[in-house]
Amino acid sequence: MSFKILVCIKQVPDTDDIKWTEHNTIQREGLESIINPFDLGAIELALKAKDMLSKSNVQAEIDVISMGPPQAKQALMTALALGCQNAFLLSDKKFSAADTLATAYTLSQFITTKIPDYKLIICGQQAIDGDTAQTPSSMAQKLNTAQITNAVALQEINEAYSIWVQDTKSQKRTVKSGFPLLVATTLKNIEKLPDINGYIRAQKTEIKVCNAEEINADKAKIGLLGSPTQVKKAFVPEIQRNTTLIENEPTNHCANYILNEIKSCKANNE
């Protein structure tokens, strides 16, 4: 049996032209989309893991999963072209408008029903549209696995355990964990780009589409209904101050004005 690696990816809008639905969620259809950059980092780590395992004669297979509208197939195609073996799209109107908790439930429900023999899950730490970084941790809990976040490199992997480098603002750690394990990565820049052979292989691979029924999803836990958090209001903030405009003044006047402001700021402190 091969060593199963799962990668979860999200298609995100690549435009400033954001439209909101009546539920104050994002209108995804018709929006220019890209693979979330952090998820490309996840694919890269999965490919590294597969490669390292094969060097110790362990055969690994990478399954890539996404939840979204039918057009998210594009993102999965890219993942296949990059070297993933199988692709699954969780797509159902009932899944839409899911918050992080409902998303984590849906993905973990898919994994437990369809790919229960996985060893390693790799996710991008966060998606650039929401920036919450919640789904990986939430999913790890639902799947009852250990989790390593802020991962930037894979140092060692074998059938029993893997060793990762975590990089955060305060420290750099080397950590070890057995399987099953969920890893979230902050890597964004990937070395490998899909080549023409990759795209040909991807074209030949069927992307399996799953709906809510096929994964035995509890209706109360998916989509809008399963999302405890809801956007009450979305707005572009107006930051207004009572502005004094200085223009057509000589440079040294302006410079002195700022220097005086700095001085008075300091004087107030003493």
Next chain:
Amino acid sequence: MNKKALIYIEINNNIEKVSKEIISKINTLSNDIEIDGVVISDEMTIRNNFDELKQLKLDKLYLIKDNLFDTFQTCLFANVLSSFLKENNPDIFLMGATENGRDLAPRTASTLDIGLTADCTELQLDENANLLATRPTYGGKMMATIISKTKPNFATVRPGAFKENASAAGLPEIIEAIPAINGHEFLIEVLKCEPKPQIEDWTCADVIVAGGLGLKTKENFEKVYEFCQITGAKPAASRAAVELGWAPSDIQVGQTGCSVCPKLYIALGISGAMQHMAGITNADRIIAVNTDKYAPIMQASDTAIVADACSILQNMIDECTVNR
């Protein structure tokens, strides 16, 4: 007092500043709610911080102590915290969106099957004391106010989003709570840990001088450092300047960088994209220098100077050196 808010007080050697910022903010929201805190840590760390803990402006402070808690472990802490929340049953639960907080909060929320709003920069209560949590979304292009149907209303709060009111002290009732450790925890083995040099917290310095694209070159940006050296101000940068490699990401201001709260913020050649403005709303005073009178930052400043930022910066440096 029928409603109850609980704040997770994070300690890594010292009490995290954001925990104190949340306490200060929540105390300004209502006089009618009970405000409690909870600490999960080891005996020694709690003892070292006890003088400060016992003066936090809280009604009750729960201490969950065990020597297992001397290092942060996501799964262990999430289980202990979830059990405590089930028993304590607060209406609102808040945590700092620190590195550990961003790990612990979603795992805890998922255990309890409750909603969680990440990285909030504004907190309000509605007429029924439900939490209205506002956060930047879409890379800081929009703000979203989020409500939760589940109890507790749970949110993480962005460090620096609120100011700490250092003068407000309380006398919380201290309660020791017994941790629920169920033995089946996934512990991650730490093979090596290299702490990074602690960068002095510059985000609330009196004066911050930030440079952006309008400084045109890396060499010009270097002058921001030079000027800060002379005046004792702290240097900062816009995202664009960081992406061009003019400045390290540690000093980036904005939604994807730091939130700052200086007395005076001087923006040199920064246009003021939404995502940058999200980081400077707490500055007392903002002076912007930009050649474009209509740049967004100009309307959002107290003083907007239409001029070339490079010349002004050079002129200020010259002025200071002459007067020395």
